[in-house]
Amino acid sequence: MTDLAVEAQGLVKKFGELRAVDGIDLQVHAGEVYGVLGPNGAGKTTTLSMLATLLRIDAGSARIFGVDVHHEPHKVRQLIGLTGQYASVDEKLTARENLVLFARIHGQRKQQARETAADLLERFGLTDAGDRLLEKFSGGMRRRLDLAASLISSPPLIFLDEPTTGLDPRTRGQMWDTIRDLVRQGSTILLTTQYLDEADQLADRIAVIDHGRKVAEGTSGELKASVGRSTLAVRLADPADMDAAARAVATVLGRPASRTPEAARLTVPLERADDAAEALIALRRSGISVQEVKVEEPTLDEVFLALTGSPASDEPDHASTGPAASGQLDEMEISR
Amino acid sequence: MTTLTAALPELRARVSPRETLRQILLMTGRALQKMRRNPEQFFDVTLQPLLFTPMFGYIFGGAVAGGVSKYLPLLIPGILVQTALTSCMATGVTLREDMEKGVFDRFKSLPMSRVAPLAGPAVADTVRYAIATTLTILVGLAMGYRPGGGVVGVVAAGLLVVVTAWSLSWVFTFLGTMMKSAQGLQGISMMVLFPLTFLSNAYVPASTLPDWLQAFVKVNPVSHVVSALRSLANHGTVNSEVGWALLACAIVVAVFVPLAVRGYRRQL
Numbered sequence: 001m002t003d004l005a006v007e008a009q010g011l012v013k014k015f016g017e018l019r020a021v022d023g024i025d026l027q028v029h030a031g032e033v034y035g036v037l038g039p040n041g042a043g044k045t046t047t048l049s050m051l052a053t054l055l056r057i058d059a060g061s062a063r064i065f066g067v068d069v070h071h072e073p074h075k076v077r078q079l080i081g082l083t084g085q086y087a088s089v090d091e092k093l094t095a096r097e098n099l100v101l102f103a104r105i106h107g108q109r110k111q112q113a114r115e116t117a118a119d120l121l122e123r124f125g126l127t128d129a130g131d132r133l134l135e136k137f138s139g140g141m142r143r144r145l146d147l148a149a150s151l152i153s154s155p156p157l158i159f160l161d162e163p164t165t166g167l168d169p170r171t172r173g174q175m176w177d178t179i180r181d182l183v184r185q186g187s188t189i190l191l192t193t194q195y196l197d198e199a200d201q202l203a204d205r206i207a208v209i210d211h212g213r214k215v216a217e218g219t220s221g222e223l224k225a226s227v228g229r230s231t232l233a234v235r236l237a238d239p240a241d242m243d244a245a246a247r248a249v250a251t252v253l254g255r256p257a258s259r260t261p262e263a264a265r266l267t268v269p270l271e272r273a274d275d276a277a278e279a280l281i282a283l284r285r286s287g288i289s290v291q292e293v294k295v296e297e298p299t300l301d302e303v304f305l306a307l308t309g310s311p312a313s314d315e316p317d318h319a320s321t322g323p324a325a326s327g328q329l330d331e332m333e334i335s336r
Numbered sequence: 337m338t339t340l341t342a343a344l345p346e347l348r349a350r351v352s353p354r355e356t357l358r359q360i361l362l363m364t365g366r367a368l369q370k371m372r373r374n375p376e377q378f379f380d381v382t383l384q385p386l387l388f389t390p391m392f393g394y395i396f397g398g399a400v401a402g403g404v405s406k407y408l409p410l411l412i413p414g415i416l417v418q419t420a421l422t423s424c425m426a427t428g429v430t431l432r433e434d435m436e437k438g439v440f441d442r443f444k445s446l447p448m449s450r451v452a453p454l455a456g457p458a459v460a461d462t463v464r465y466a467i468a469t470t471l472t473i474l475v476g477l478a479m480g481y482r483p484g485g486g487v488v489g490v491v492a493a494g495l496l497v498v499v500t501a502w503s504l505s506w507v508f509t510f511l512g513t514m515m516k517s518a519q520g521l522q523g524i525s526m527m528v529l530f531p532l533t534f535l536s537n538a539y540v541p542a543s544t545l546p547d548w549l550q551a552f553v554k555v556n557p558v559s560h561v562v563s564a565l566r567s568l569a570n571h572g573t574v575n576s577e578v579g580w581a582l583l584a585c586a587i588v589v590a591v592f593v594p595l596a597v598r599g600y601r602r603q604l
């Protein structure tokens with residue numbers, strides 16, 4: 001037996017011409033929370049689906065606790081619990097019926113399955129809603145049920161695909177607490193997210209992926225350190241100066257600046273304290289007035305920007321062509 | 337790092353036949369539960385017999401057989417087969433729709449038999465086939481159908497219809513695993529079913545057809561099933577057609593169950 005819960009080498013998945021996953025290596029140690037961070041379309045779900053035996057691996061190999069995913073999928077399925085990005089529960093059944101069905105598929109007898117379902121409903125605060133059809137469930141309740149369903153067999157490895165995307169902040173916080181509970185109980189968790197603060201909050205180690213490739217890996221501290229020790233944040237007096245300000249700062253420091261137009265805010269990682277002075281002088285020279293200046297610890301936003309060289313998105317035109325709701329969301333997240 | 341690796345469960349290499357059977361029953365239960373909640377699934381199997389039997393009977397009766405009651409022994413088995421075919425097409429379409437839902441991701445990620453999620457709906461749908469069959473026969477009786485095979489013959493015919501529908505549903509289940517969308521599947525299925533039922537002896541005696549058409553009608557498996565049903569229901573006799581029909585069903589099942597399972601695996 002090995003200490004590695006997940007060991008993947010050179011994973012590739014092609015959809016026609018598109019290499020959705022393009023040679024990803026992953027090593028997740030037993031007992032850790034590993035975060036896969038990337039924007040919409042980066043290949044997170046596809047990677048997870050291959051590891052969870054839902055998608056054929058086109059090239060490379062993956063092992064879960066030493067068991068080969070391609071050659072022994074049935075064994076791998078006994079080691080994992082999957083909470084998909086889109087709730088993988090039956091809409092036409094009640095919460096309780098779902099849990100009982102999955103428990104019985106796992107081989108539990110009727111009575112035992114009923115008890116398992118009751119326990120899980122209790123633990124996830126769904127007892128009152130247990131006998132309602134899922135069609136009437138809120139997004140947060142569905143996610144909790146989905147997670148509950150993944151825990152029926154107490155699998156040693158749990159995959160969580162974007163566990164909080166689309167949830168309101170309060171429900172999101174509850175989900176984080178639930179995930180932390182699982183960690184305390186010793187589960188190994190591989191989670192994906194497009195929220196930088198989520199990876200920061202939950203994951204011991206993080207892989208940043210973009211366009212199907214891993215662009216960086218480390219603890220959130222290491223990733224931040226790799227970018228710069230701190231960040232300069234300025235608030236512009238006139239939001240219309242945003243483009244000019246970003247250009248001026250990028251020219252003098254040789255690094256892109258990330259922007260939050262809604263807040264007229266511009267941030268840039270600092271390698272030396274002198275950089276801050278350089279940047280401010282450059283702004284003054286361009287005649288841009290600054291309302292507020294702060295030097296902050298770097299956030300993962302800057303990490304991401306520095307690693308991928310762009311505010312991450314594989315649809316460069318989606319801001320100009322009237323973005324879909326999800327596109328808008330991740331732009332907001334990336335630039336926050 | 338932790339002692340988790342020491343606590344790994346004992347891993348089984350495959351699902352045992354016993355577990356497979358148990359899981360098929362579980363998935364059948366799920367399908368029946370959903371059917372109860374969604375009575376729309378019974379519309380086609382209720383309306384078709386209630387509409388088509390009188391419609392065909394009164395329109396074609398005089399022309400084909402010189403009277404409705406003389407036409408019914410010819411027509412009822414034909415309607416039975418047509419209803420069975422369309423309702424087993426619906427089995428495939430419903431499954432295709434179901435497979436697009438998230439819950440199938442869970443089924444795929446669970447250590448469960450690969451045939452169970454396909455076989456469950458197929459088994460549960462025998463209820464629908466039985467309803468369609470019973471209604472068709474009842475409507476026929478109300479219109480004056482007096483089957484010579486008696487109760488035993490009619491029940492045997494009914495069973496043969498259900499068995500045929502169940503077997504053929506595997507063809508549509510297989511197509512369901514191959515097609516990208518439920519609509520696509522529905523379109524293809526109609527194109528297969530329409531000629532298959534009308535270019536058979538289901539509504540008219542084969543002898544009234546031109547030679548070239550007769551040639552096709554004679555090899556059309558639908559014709560054999562219809563003939564088998566006629567001999568069971570109208571005469572209470574088990575002839576070679578019954579044997580052929582059952583053999584054809586067995587072949588369809590033997591070919592399409594493995595194909596459907598393979599198609600389902602390949603979606604992965």
Ligand SMILES: Nc1ncnc2c1ncn2[C@@H]1O[C@H](COP(=O)(O)OP(=O)(O)O)[C@@H](O)[C@H]1O
Pocket residue numbers: 015018020038039040041042043044045046047314
């Ligand atoms: N079944 C599929 N067929 C074709 N393209 C796909 C399919 N699934 C995903 N893709 C494409 O692969 C890329 C990665 O998708 P995905 O893994 O879902 O990204 P993420 O989960 O990181 O948002 C995207 O460009 C997506 O459009």
Ligand SMILES: [Mg+2]
Pocket residue numbers: 041044045046085161162
């Ligand atoms: Mg995804």
